[in-house]
Each structure stands twice: as C-alpha cells, then as structure tokens.
Amino acid sequence: MLCILPPNEPADPVDQKDEHLLTALRASDKGAFRVLFEKYQPLLFRHAVYMLHDDALAHDITQETFLRVWQHRASLRPQLPFYPYLLRISRNLMSDHVKHEKVKTRYQREASVIALSEGDDPEQAFRLGRLEEEIVRVVNANLGDRCRTIFLLSRIEGRSNPEIAAMLDISIKTVNNHITRALKTLRKELLPFL
DSSP, X not given: OOOOOOTTSOOSSSOHHHHHHHHHHHTTOHXXXXXXXXXXHHHHHHHHHHHHSOHHHHHHHHHHHHXXXXXXXXXXXXXXXHHHHHHHHHHHHHHHHHHHHHHHHHHHHHHHHOOOOGGGOHHHHHHHHHHHHHHHHHHHHHSOHHHHHHHXXXXXXXXXXXXXXXXXXXXXXXXXXXXXXXXXXXXXXXXGGO
C-alpha cells in the first residue's frame, strides 16, 4: 500500500527526538516547548490556512493549539506521534469556531427579523396609555354601578358569565345584557381614540 504524505509533514510515526522533547515538556521545560513550537508551528499554520482560508484566524487557531499543549503538558504521552495530536487539537478548535459562527449568524438573522414590539415603540406606548386612561374614565363616568361591576369582573378579572351570575345572584342573560351595554358605551365614547 502506498502512503503519500503532504510535503513537509513528519514521516516518522514517532520521532525519537520528539519523544525526548515531549518528556522534557511534561516536566515544564520551556526550551523543549520552544523547539516543538518552531518545528510544528509552520506545518500547523499551513494546514489551518488551507482549512479556513483565513490567515488571521489560522494564526489564532495555531496559537491556541500550542497554548492548549502547554496547559495540558502533564497529560502528554511522549511515545505517541506529536503532529497528529496537534492536528486533533487544531481541528477541534476549528470545529468549535465554525459552530460558534453558525450560532452567531443564526442569532443575527433571527434578531434582524424580530420587529419592534408594541412596548418598544414610544409613540404607540403613549397612545395605549392614553387609551387605557380613557377606558377607566368612561367605565367610571358612564356606566352604572351594577354594569361597571359586571364589566370589571368580566374584562379585568377574566371571570366567565356563569361565574359572575352566581357571584351576584343574577341570571346569565342579565350579565350578558350588562356586558353588551358596557361595550356599546365604550365603543361610542372611545371612537376618537380608535
């Protein structure tokens, strides 16, 4: 079976020099880290540029990859090839970046679709406030006591007509008549606001 490697990629499954450097890196040897960085950074960067088509992002991913290596140096396994380990970290970072960008794009698309709600429009909020004030004024000034009570129980407290009839010990038809009268009065008095 013929195995073709991309140019400048390490051919040895486990480079003996890398094994010694990784052992030293596990012991927090900054010199060993620098040697590994200088050896593999150009390869990893080219791979990231090829995958991402963005030099700046490829640079960031490469830097983050080596930062992760340093942060997790104690868990390194010197007997395993180092470059595939770097590639796996780099690809995971690229995958995370792509997922994050998709979420960001979806959020921006959804946020642009959402229109101003009624509460976001100051003019509309002012008109609604004025309308509510007028409704209160009309209910208090133009409806009799019994009609006002039935209307408030129905429209403000959300009670059903049979509930109101039972509470006030009147017929459901009487409740219907009072609500109809209240709504007719409100329509007539609030016509300028509608």
